[in-house]
Each structure stands twice: as C-alpha cells, then as structure tokens.
Amino acid sequence: MMRINDWPAEERPREKLFAQGAAALSNAELLALLVGHGQAGLNAVDLARVALAHFGSLRKLLDAPPARLAALPGWGPARAARLRAVVELSRRQLGEDLHRQDKLRSPADTRDFLRARLRGYDHEVFAVLFLDNQHRVITYEELFTGTLDSCSVHPREVVKRSLAHGAGAVIFAHNHPSGVAEPSGADRQITRRLQEALALVEVRTLDHLVIGDGEPVSFAERGWL
DSSP states (O other): OOOGGGSOGGGSHHHHHHHHOGGGSOHHHHHHHHHOSOBTTBOHHHHHHHHHHHHSSHHHHHHSOHHHHHTSTTTHHHHHHHHHHHHHHHHHHHHHHTTSTTSSOSHHHHHHHHHHHHTTOSSOEEEEEEEOTTOOEEEEEEEEEOSSSOOOOOHHHHHHHHHHHTOSEEEEEEEOTTSOOOOOHHHHHHHHHHHHHHHTTTOEEEEEEEEOSSSOEETTTTTOO
C-alpha cells in the first residue's frame, strides 16, 4: 500500500482541496477526508472506494444506516458516526436556508429542497411547507412519521399547525422509501381530506409532492388539486 503522504502534494486530497476547491475532488477523495487514515493495507482513498463500490453509489452510501457503514472493512463506528453527522449537518443547513428570503423562489427550488430533506429516510415521513399569503416560506415541519410503507396523517393537526404559523397556503410532501414516487390511492384520499379541512380556515393547498428515487411527482401538475 502506498500511503497518501507519499503521493505528490498536488494529488493528496487535503492539499488538492485547499489549492483547487472541494469541487475538484472526486467522491472517493472527499470521503477519504472524512475517513481520515487508512487501515489494514488500504489507504483512506482505498477505503472510500471500497465503500462506494459496496453500496453502488454515493447516494446509497450516504443513506445507509450507521450500523451498515460501521460493518464495512476498515470503517467501524467512529467513521460511520462521522459520516452520518456530516449528512445531518447538511440537512440542517437546508432548514436554515428557509429563513432567507431569496430561497425557494421557484418550483424547482422547492423540489430540490424537499427531495434533499426527505429522500434519505427508510420510513415514510409527511412534511409541510407553511407559506404566507404571498407564498413566501414561513417554515418547514416534518409532522408525521410511519413505518416502511405507511404514515398516519391527521388533518386536525395540520390545520392546527397552519393556524399557529398564520399560514395562507401549504405544500405537502412525503417520501416513498421504496423509491417509487407514484402516488397511491391512499395518498390521493388523504390529500383531498387535508385540502378540504384547510379550505375551511382559508388556507390554500398549493401542491403535494411525492419523493422517490427520480423526479418528485406533483399532484398540482397532474391536476389533482
């Protein structure tokens, strides 16, 4: 095994990041910075490449439960915890971005935000973007969680939270852990119930996005709202 410290300076991940910026690094090189050092005949970049190959993609690696990460050769609980912490910090940064007025200015921004927030869960999560009357974001809340394939959503609680935030409109979103974003009959039924309940307190339902592996499915674009 050739140690990373033996590489030319311009090829070492840390030095490369400082000289060229993080975008210049490969997925394996970025992961190597989190791994920290090699083990058992593999340097940090090798360990990162093995992990990427094992899971098949960067996304699947980042979505993996900590126990599966820890079981990888050379990883262990400390490295697994470090990676999960970085992923969670990224999610929290997205939440802070909601308080900036220049964020979520378009449907594409909204899709990207909700996909980043919800796609990694291994159980269903139902979330709501609360908006004011000018459709500016007030806040984002994950209100209900379920099992692998179901989530109990209570219209009364959604109405309560909407009134508490003084919302004039909402956008619903939930994930399908299977990766298939096609809405179910139950998804359409609960959306109608929510829309009717919110209409009684003059809160508009703008959309409901279902998050899977590909592009989110929009109820509004399908004419279901």
